[in-house]
Amino acid sequence: xxxxxxxxxxxxxxxxxxxxxxxxxxxxxxxxxxxxxxxxxxxxxxxxxxxxxxxxxxxxxxxxxxxxxxxxxxxxxxxxxxxxxxxxxxxxxxxxxxxxxxxxxxxxxxxxxxxxxxxxxxxxxxxxxxxxxxxxxxxxxxxxxxxxxxxxxxxxxxxxxxxxxxxxxxxxxxxxxxxxxxxxxxxxxxxxxxxxxxxxxxxxxxxxxxxxxxxxxxxxxxxxxxxxxxxxxxxxxxxxxxxxxxxxxxxxxxxxxxxxxxxxxxxxxx
Amino acid sequence: xxxxxxxxxxxxxxxxxxxxxxxxxxxxxxxxxxxxxxxxxxxxxxxxxxxxxxxxxxxxxxxxxxxxxxxxxxxxxxxxxxxxxxxxxxxxxxxxxxxxxxxxxxxxxxxxxxxxxxxxxxxxxxxxxxxxxxxxxxxxxxxxxxxxxxxxxxxxxxxxxxxxxxxxxxxxxxxxxxxxxxxxxxxxxxxxxxxxxxxxxxxxxxxxxxxxxxxxxxxxxxxxxxxxxxxxxxxxxxxxxxxxxxxxxxxxxxxxxxxxxxxxxxxxxxxxxxxxxxxxxxxxxxxx
Numbered sequence: 353x354x355x356x357x358x359x360x361x362x363x364x365x366x367x368x369x370x371x372x373x374x375x376x377x378x379x380x381x382x383x384x385x386x387x388x389x390x391x392x393x394x395x396x397x398x399x400x401x402x403x404x405x406x407x408x409x410x411x412x413x414x415x416x417x418x419x420x421x422x423x424x425x426x427x428x429x430x431x432x433x434x435x436x437x438x439x440x441x442x443x444x445x446x447x448x449x450x451x452x453x454x455x456x457x458x459x460x461x462x463x464x465x466x467x468x469x470x471x472x473x474x475x476x477x478x479x480x481x482x483x484x485x486x487x488x489x490x491x492x493x494x495x496x497x498x499x500x501x502x503x504x505x506x507x508x509x510x511x512x513x514x515x516x517x518x519x520x521x522x523x524x525x526x527x528x529x530x531x532x533x534x535x536x537x538x539x540x541x542x543x544x545x546x547x548x549x550x551x552x553x554x555x556x557x558x559x560x561x562x563x564x565x566x567x568x569x570x571x572x573x574x575x576x577x578x579x580x581x582x583x584x585x586x587x588x589x590x591x592x593x594x595x596x597x598x599x600x601x602x603x604x605x606x607x608x609x610x611x612x613x614x615x616x617x618x619x620x621x622x
Numbered sequence: 623x624x625x626x627x628x629x630x631x632x633x634x635x636x637x638x639x640x641x642x643x644x645x646x647x648x649x650x651x652x653x654x655x656x657x658x659x660x661x662x663x664x665x666x667x668x669x670x671x672x673x674x675x676x677x678x679x680x681x682x683x684x685x686x687x688x689x690x691x692x693x694x695x696x697x698x699x700x701x702x703x704x705x706x707x708x709x710x711x712x713x714x715x716x717x718x719x720x721x722x723x724x725x726x727x728x729x730x731x732x733x734x735x736x737x738x739x740x741x742x743x744x745x746x747x748x749x750x751x752x753x754x755x756x757x758x759x760x761x762x763x764x765x766x767x768x769x770x771x772x773x774x775x776x777x778x779x780x781x782x783x784x785x786x787x788x789x790x791x792x793x794x795x796x797x798x799x800x801x802x803x804x805x806x807x808x809x810x811x812x813x814x815x816x817x818x819x820x821x822x823x824x825x826x827x828x829x830x831x832x833x834x835x836x837x838x839x840x841x842x843x844x845x846x847x848x849x850x851x852x853x854x855x856x857x858x859x860x861x862x863x864x865x866x867x868x869x870x871x872x873x874x875x876x877x878x879x880x881x882x883x884x885x886x887x888x889x890x891x892x893x894x895x896x897x898x899x900x901x902x903x904x905x906x907x908x909x910x
Contacts, residue, residue, distance in 0.1 A: 422800050438806040449797040453819040453901045465815065466805040494901045 411576020
């Protein structure tokens with residue numbers, strides 16, 4: 353499914369950062385004339401928290417599906433800088449996407465079950481993951497007994513339990529209330545740091561993307577394309593203090609302006 | 623008016639306000655009513671029936687009273703029990719076959735679109751053809767009467783299971799399917815861990831319908847099959863009693879059929895509840 357061709361330069365000399373994946377001039381056309389993505393070129397470095405930011409219909413979810421291997425590019429290629437096995441890549445969808453008939457721990461164990469490695473060690477890891485997302489007491493609960501935020505935590509635990517190199521997130525917090533979203537943003541940054549994985553995060557919230565990412569790729573619609581990339585100049589760890597700082601406000605302003613400008617100034621910030 | 627934030631508001635004493643009290647009362651009433659009302663209706667109907675028979679002096683070969691039906695059921699139970707067992711066996715086996723072949727075909731259909739496209743229309747044809755119209759043919763070609771009855775009952779019962787299970791297998795969440803793809807799940811794993819559990823509520827819905835239908839199929843087929851002797855079910859007893867104008871026994875046999883149908887429904891509802899109570903919406907108690 354994923355081609356592990358090492359055409360991308362791996363491991364720089366000083367070992368600071370390596371290219372994990374590169375999209376090279378990727379087009380995706382649905383049917384014969386619906387251009388979902390046009391000429392998208394993007395590289396993701398190991399350790400990145402990269403946000404794809406843009407309005408509905410800009411192809412950001414399509415880009416994520418292409419990276420996940422759920423869909424193939426019409427033209428262009430996606431190259432990997434590292435060999436990727438099953439479990440090295442995970443996806444978190446906008447809905448928690450849990451199996452309602454399975455308990456929380458069984459949901460988290462799904463990747464192991466599919467890999468045929470449902471060992472005691474796997475169970476320990478699942479328990480550890482649940483503890484990290486703050487749901488240690490809920491391993492035997494069924495999804496319907498959990499709130500929306502808790503379900504999303506289970507979904508994230510499942511995505512991280514295999515210690516993936518890359519986690520793809522498709523507007524995971526869009527359906528949650530703001531208080532829950534802030535908390536999950538904080539926790540996600542902590543998790544990413546402790547799990548040492550790379551994240552590609554799709555969102556249409558400027559504020560969320562600035563808080564979370566070190567790189568923001570701004571996309572526009574009709575046809576879906578990349579129009580700008582900017583770096584968020586703020587060190588990690590980022591905490592609640594960062595969210596109320598003038599620095600954060602300035603970065604949001606910059607991202608907003610970039611989005612506005614890139615969209616020809618005719619569309620407001622989404 | 624100012625509120626001093628340092629002084630927390632005292633916890634109010636537990637109070638049941640008027641609206642809540644009314645709601646609780648209504649809840650209690652409806653809980654009792656759920657079982658009391660059907661019983662009340664049953665008693666009223668039986669009493670009315672008894673009154674009608676005695677007051678109008680209806681002869682028992684036209685309409686026997688409930689008391690006579692009950693005593694006939696008791697006295698003739700030796701004759702009826704054997705037939706009951708036959709009907710029960712045919713019904714049970716037909717339901718089992720419906721589960722195996724209805725469910726099996728549904729799984730086959732979801733594994734291959736081509737097979738589904740080829741055969742689903744014929745499953746529909748089998749379903750829409752009235753069983754009484756095919757039954758005589760079946761009894762010509764099949765020697766064993768029990769086998770004939772089984773085939774008839776199965777034809778009536780399998781379709782709801784087939785169509786419901788097919789629907790259920792195809793209704794697994796799209797994101798979950800994608801997730802299974804991302805983790806490189808095999809076709810078998812997808813079926814075992816995703817499609818089958820997702821189809822379970824649908825399958826059980828079909829099963830409850832099929833349970834009643836297999837009894838109907840078994841009874842109807844026997845009316846067509848006719849001839850008596852050993853291996854005759856309740857439907858034959860009804861036919862036989864009507865020839866002999868033995869109305870009380872006819873009603874007794876009918877009672878057994880009704881009891882069987884209700885029992886099947888209750889058992890299957892219980893099975894459904896046991897399998898789904900932990901996770902499925904249909905088995906949840908909704909908060910007011």
